[in-house]
Amino acid sequence: MTSSTNGTFDRRPLIAGNWKMNLDHVQGITLLQKLAWTLDDAKHDYSRVEVAVFPPFTDLRGVQTLVKGDDLEIVYGGQDLSPFDSGAYTGDISGQFLEKLGCAYVLVGHSERRTIHGESDELLNRKVQAAYRHNVVPVLCVGEGLEIRQAGNHVEHTLGQLREDVAGLSTEQAGNLVVAYEPVWAIGTGEVAGPGDAQEMCAAIRAELAVIFDESVAARVRLLYGGSVKASNAAAILKERDVDGVLVGGASLDVDEFANIVRFEHHLVTD
Numbered sequence: 253m254t255s256s257t258n259g260t261f262d263r264r265p266l267i268a269g270n271w272k273m274n275l276d277h278v279q280g281i282t283l284l285q286k287l288a289w290t291l292d293d294a295k296h297d298y299s300r301v302e303v304a305v306f307p308p309f310t311d312l313r314g315v316q317t318l319v320k321g322d323d324l325e326i327v328y329g330g331q332d333l334s335p336f337d338s339g340a341y342t343g344d345i346s347g348q349f350l351e352k353l354g355c356a357y358v359l360v361g362h363s364e365r366r367t368i369h370g371e372s373d374e375l376l377n378r379k380v381q382a383a384y385r386h387n388v389v390p391v392l393c394v395g396e397g398l399e400i401r402q403a404g405n406h407v408e409h410t411l412g413q414l415r416e417d418v419a420g421l422s423t424e425q426a427g428n429l430v431v432a433y434e435p436v437w438a439i440g441t442g443e444v445a446g447p448g449d450a451q452e453m454c455a456a457i458r459a460e461l462a463v464i465f466d467e468s469v470a471a472r473v474r475l476l477y478g479g480s481v482k483a484s485n486a487a488a489i490l491k492e493r494d495v496d497g498v499l500v501g502g503a504s505l506d507v508d509e510f511a512n513i514v515r516f517e518h519h520l521v522t523d
């Protein structure tokens with residue numbers, strides 16, 4: 253992450269909490285309310301660091317009501333969406349429903365969906381397109397498993413996913429995209445990719461975006477790291493030049509831990 257001379261970042265950092273299949277609709281609004289209070293007490297400046305949560309679908313209506321009612325600056329999104337817009341697709345959730353619920357973002361291609369639900373890059377490309385049709389910004393998740401990392405093919409593998417998943421987007425669409433690099437071996441394992449690993453991949457993704465689209469897209473797209481992020485390691489990861497945010501799983505379920513990640517600037521070690 254780079255900061256310009258006036259102390260603001262070139263790309264607004266995004267700290268995102270993926271709640272996965274945790275917190276029912278009552279627990280979800282309780283946690284969100286506490287998070288908002290904690291960040292208010294800390295006088296968090298949302299215009300400087302954006303905060304997003306990704307609750308289960310069944311929590312979204314309650315989250316919307318709380319955010320609207322209390323005028324919260326925390327934004328939110330779905331964890332998945334259908335490649336279709338409406339119709340006979342039992343169990344699917346349309347991007348237009350997410351848009352109507354005020355979702356700013358939607359996760360696409362989380363590794364748990366790729367591996368457990370067998371989602372292919374061809375399907376994920378259709379989901380990315382569906383998100384744009386309904387004005388919900390996709391947070392596209394890419395990353396390699398342990399075997400691929402050990403074989404040294406992680407960059408090639410991850411860029412291959414990226415190319416297939418963003419195929420056909422216009423430069424205007426691509427400029428708003430968020431990409432999360434989540435090495436599968438670091439998710440929920442306590443194993444963290446070092447800041448250098450996160451930077452290596454984020455730099456490669458940015459360079460590839462310049463090839464697929466153009467330099468201005470590459471300069472605008474925010475790149476997140478995800479995988480065992482905690483308050484104790486977030487600042488070092490976020491200090492890297494091409495890392496513009498983090499996608500947090502387990503630690504986002506603990507209000508104080510997540511609030512401390514959001515406040516990473518206060519933990520930045522100056523050289």
Ligand SMILES: O=C(CO)COP(=O)(O)O
Nearest residue numbers: 270439440479480501502
């Ligand atoms: O998958 C993740 C976020 O989407 C990362 O999960 P953990 O932070 O629990 O490792």
